[in-house]
Amino acid sequence: MTDAGLPTSEHLEHLDTDTIADLIENLLPAPEAHRAREHVKACPDCQQTYDALLQLTEDLADEGRTDIPMPADVAEHLNAVIASESVLRASTVGVHSLVQLREEPHRHLPKLLLAAAAVVVVAGAGVVGVVLATADHSTDGAAGIGSPTSVPSITTEQVGPDAQRWLEGAKGPILHGEAAEIDCARQFATTQPDSELQLVQPATVDGKRSTVIGLPGGSAGDVKVFVVTGCSGSGGPATPFYDTTVTLRNR
Amino acid sequence: MTSDITRIGPPPSPGAGPVPPQGYEAMDDHELLRLHVAGNPDTFGYLVKRHRDRMWAVAIRTLGEPEEAADALQEAFISAFRRADSFRGDAKVTTWLHRIVVNACLDRIRRRQVRAADPLPEDEDRAAELAGPAEDDPAEVRERRLDVLNALKQINVDQRSALVLVDMEGYSIEEAAAILGCAPGTVKSRCARGRAKLLPLLRHWQTTRGGSADDVPAKARQTAPTAAATSSGTGGTE
Numbered sequence: 001m002t003d004a005g006l007p008t009s010e011h012l013e014h015l016d017t018d019t020i021a022d023l024i025e026n027l028l029p030a031p032e033a034h035r036a037r038e039h040v041k042a043c044p045d046c047q048q049t050y051d052a053l054l055q056l057t058e059d060l061a062d063e064g065r066t067d068i069p070m071p072a073d074v075a076e077h078l079n080a081v082i083a084s085e086s087v088l089r090a091s092t093v094g095v096h097s098l099v100q101l102r103e104e105p106h107r108h109l110p111k112l113l114l115a116a117a118a119v120v121v122v123a124g125a126g127v128v129g130v131v132l133a134t135a136d137h138s139t140d141g142a143a144g145i146g147s148p149t150s151v152p153s154i155t156t157e158q159v160g161p162d163a164q165r166w167l168e169g170a171k172g173p174i175l176h177g178e179a180a181e182i183d184c185a186r187q188f189a190t191t192q193p194d195s196e197l198q199l200v201q202p203a204t205v206d207g208k209r210s211t212v213i214g215l216p217g218g219s220a221g222d223v224k225v226f227v228v229t230g231c232s233g234s235g236g237p238a239t240p241f242y243d244t245t246v247t248l249r250n251r
Numbered sequence: 252m253t254s255d256i257t258r259i260g261p262p263p264s265p266g267a268g269p270v271p272p273q274g275y276e277a278m279d280d281h282e283l284l285r286l287h288v289a290g291n292p293d294t295f296g297y298l299v300k301r302h303r304d305r306m307w308a309v310a311i312r313t314l315g316e317p318e319e320a321a322d323a324l325q326e327a328f329i330s331a332f333r334r335a336d337s338f339r340g341d342a343k344v345t346t347w348l349h350r351i352v353v354n355a356c357l358d359r360i361r362r363r364q365v366r367a368a369d370p371l372p373e374d375e376d377r378a379a380e381l382a383g384p385a386e387d388d389p390a391e392v393r394e395r396r397l398d399v400l401n402a403l404k405q406i407n408v409d410q411r412s413a414l415v416l417v418d419m420e421g422y423s424i425e426e427a428a429a430i431l432g433c434a435p436g437t438v439k440s441r442c443a444r445g446r447a448k449l450l451p452l453l454r455h456w457q458t459t460r461g462g463s464a465d466d467v468p469a470k471a472r473q474t475a476p477t478a479a480a481t482s483s484g485t486g487g488t489e
Contacts, residue, residue, distance in 0.1 A: 026439075027439060054448060064420055067304035068304060074317075082332065083296075086293075132424070
């Protein structure tokens with residue numbers, strides 16, 4: 001601020017609003033701030049502007065304290081998008097933790113890309129109910145929601161809960177793996193009382209490359225789950241080393 | 252579980268924890284986010300539901316266009332969903348969300364500026380509709396809200412985003428500077444100049460408080476910038 005351009009009460013030339021706003025925010029260098037402050041004290045119009053700016057700050061704060069309700073259609077669409085993201089994440093191979101996903105991106109990227117395509121469709125349609133089409137290597141095209149399409153690493157303790165989760169999320173049998181592995185599972189099934197395959201899932205169980213095979217159990221909704229070795233690579237014969245029975249809640 | 256949170260996909264993994272007896276709605280933001288990172292498929296939806304109106308307000312005030320705000324918010328929440336494990340637990344979840352939402356808004360504005368030949372749709376009726384459901388608020392509240400939205404649209408976007416964070420959302424200058432990625436002095440300057448521009452646009456607020464429109468002196472609104480106004484000593488004046 002120069003003396004020549006200095007608006008003062010003596011000059012009866014008002015400060016512009018920017019200068020007064022800067023004064024309030026302590027943005028003016030000290031000498032200019034002093035002169036501007038003196039002017040405001042002496043000039044009723046500039047004092048009014050000064051007060052109005054302070055009041056505006058309070059009014060904006062009042063307004064800011066009230067949320068603006070998100071329109072229902074926007075909220076509905078957002079719910080669908082977030083639901084799709086949950087599906088995408090849950091569909092990754094045996095992974096339910098973002099930390100795991102971040103640490104092992106190479107393992108999950110192909111599945112993520114496939115799932116992302118499904119999410120785009122879902123989000124575009126704005127629907128809430130979602131059916132995710134996962135990659136399926138089986139010969140007959142059966143697929144299960146949430147069931148892994150590659151080889152998850154699990155323990156024998158997890159076999160029952162995981163098989164139950166996979167099957168409950170599927171509309172029909174889950175037959176994953178190479179054709180030779182599925183054929184091996186079919187051969188194994190013929191040795192059991194009911195040979196209708198419910199589940200074939202390649203897995204590493206307790207460190208061993210295995211195949212999880214599900215067959216109808218003794219009661220409605222029951223699935224007898226076997227873990228066998230020998231079906232991957234060589235194509236048999238299957239050698240079971242663990243079995244359990246799960247009861248599906250939605251069958 | 253409430254009606255507008257849709258449960259999709261397999262049940263949570265064991266690490267995601269059981270549903271508490273009092274329900275997810277009783278959990279604080281940190282716990283909901285922690286469960287989401289652990290694999291719970293539901294808790295992020297509750298977090299979105301809890302904060303979506305606040306984030307909508309930030310987006311609509313910053314972008315000024317409902318369609319743009321909806322797109323920005325979608326991008327922001329997807330980003331938050333995927334980056335939740337990078338959240339530092341010592342901050343407030345709302346501050347973290349604000350940062351993501353504001354950045355998504357600013358990204359859209361930058362992209363819009365790059366495509367300068369691609370004008371935004373102007374639809375006053377749609378804007379009024381999206382300022383909030385009519386049945387939710389009294390007419391004067393909606394009118395005032397629209398006044399602010401329209402006035403904010405008329406000022407520089409940098410000033411607008413600073414004002415939204417500092418004056419309307421209550422962040423400190425330093426917090427706003429961190430969110431916006433600029434110096435505190437720049438935020439102060441943007442706020443000051445933004446208020447100066449908003450004042451004549453919202454002067455009828457003063458009228459409704461018992462004064463008159465002339466309470467803001469015409470000379471103060473019209474005078475040419477003085478030397479003081481063009482030589483701010485703090486830097487970053489915009």
